[in-house]
Amino acid sequence: MVTATIYGQVQSWTNDCSWLSTSAAAPAASSTPASTSAASTSSAAEATSSGIIAQLKENLVAQSSSSSASQTSSSTSSSSTGVTSGSWGQTAYYNADSQTAHGLVFLNHMGGTGGSGTWSTAFGNSLSYASSDGCSGAASPQVLSSTAIPSSAEVVIMSDNECSGDDCGATMPGSVAYHGFGGAQKAFFFEFEMPDEPSQQTGLWTGNMPAIWALNAQIPRTLQYGNPTCSCWATGCGELDIFEVLAPGDTRAKSTLHGNAPCSGGNSDYFARPTNGTITVGVLMNENNIHIKVNPSYNWESSLAASDINDLCNSMMTQENGISLFALAA
Numbered sequence: 001m002v003t004a005t006i007y008g009q010v011q012s013w014t015n016d017c018s019w020l021s022t023s024a025a026a027p028a029a030s031s032t033p034a035s036t037s038a039a040s041t042s043s044a045a046e047a048t049s050s051g052i053i054a055q056l057k058e059n060l061v062a063q064s065s066s067s068s069a070s071q072t073s074s075s076t077s078s079s080s081t082g083v084t085s086g087s088w089g090q091t092a093y094y095n096a097d098s099q100t101a102h103g104l105v106f107l108n109h110m111g112g113t114g115g116s117g118t119w120s121t122a123f124g125n126s127l128s129y130a131s132s133d134g135c136s137g138a139a140s141p142q143v144l145s146s147t148a149i150p151s152s153a154e155v156v157i158m159s160d161n162e163c164s165g166d167d168c169g170a171t172m173p174g175s176v177a178y179h180g181f182g183g184a185q186k187a188f189f190f191e192f193e194m195p196d197e198p199s200q201q202t203g204l205w206t207g208n209m210p211a212i213w214a215l216n217a218q219i220p221r222t223l224q225y226g227n228p229t230c231s232c233w234a235t236g237c238g239e240l241d242i243f244e245v246l247a248p249g250d251t252r253a254k255s256t257l258h259g260n261a262p263c264s265g266g267n268s269d270y271f272a273r274p275t276n277g278t279i280t281v282g283v284l285m286n287e288n289n290i291h292i293k294v295n296p297s298y299n300w301e302s303s304l305a306a307s308d309i310n311d312l313c314n315s316m317m318t319q320e321n322g323i324s325l326f327a328l329a330a
Helices: 216-222 305-313
Strands: 002-006 009-013 046-051 055-064 089-097 099-100 104-108 128-130 155-159 186-193 213-215 239-244 252-258 281-287 289-294 322-328
Touching: 055 155, 089 104, 089 155, 089 305, 099 104, 104 216, 186 213, 186 239, 213 216, 252 322, 281 305, 289 305
Parallel strands: none
Antiparallel strands: 002 009, 046 155, 046 213, 055 089, 055 186, 089 099, 104 128, 104 155, 186 281, 213 239, 239 252, 281 289, 289 322
């Protein structure tokens, strides 16, 4: 059972994973998505990759080893992102097929069940360790299996750096608390698919609405669902919807940046939802921009050179099919 306060109302539902198949994903499918509009916001200090996902096959997190040497205008019409110095090292990695995972931990909002986290009438379920199928809590860290996750469930991907003392600031008492992926210069690469799921109605969820998004890590460590004044939602923390389906069964997915107005943006353009095979999506946070691209061209070994990051970002400085670009306020 999951209990959460949503829009001021206490809601409860049961995560049912009985329909899910654990079969491997099909080969990557081609798609020709469209882009979203530019937006302005302030950058978050620490992010957590969070969301309702269908089937995550692979995830790579990279981070710059040094700050950029110079910065350019945040205008999305710029032809260059400036000069980024230092190599980008692999911070975390996950592969569903080989069950390889390092540098990260899988959590969910099932605190008080499965042996980790807590539950209270005031705050509902805290973060907990996620079970291998993502649908329930666990007593210790588990590697997410190669399985689909229903839209009524959610997995939160944090770094494997556990909070200690007050180094994470305020956290929900009794919660499982980890750092997110800090730093202004970082990149996420996801390989995933979003197959159709059977129609279902669980609480407020109608099902078949998968998404991958990023939050400031302070939000899930305090209260992701409920009164926004109990987290930093009310004081400027935001959300980046990387790949989000907005209607049950829709084949369109959007990228949107949410924050205090006017620090938000998104429009009616969309990406093609990968229902019949996997795609790779790159999210690069570099200089004054956030770049999102389907099937980015990169060759990852142990690190990416600054020139590779610059080439990737420079190829994503124009709004076009397959690219979303968000310009951050200086």
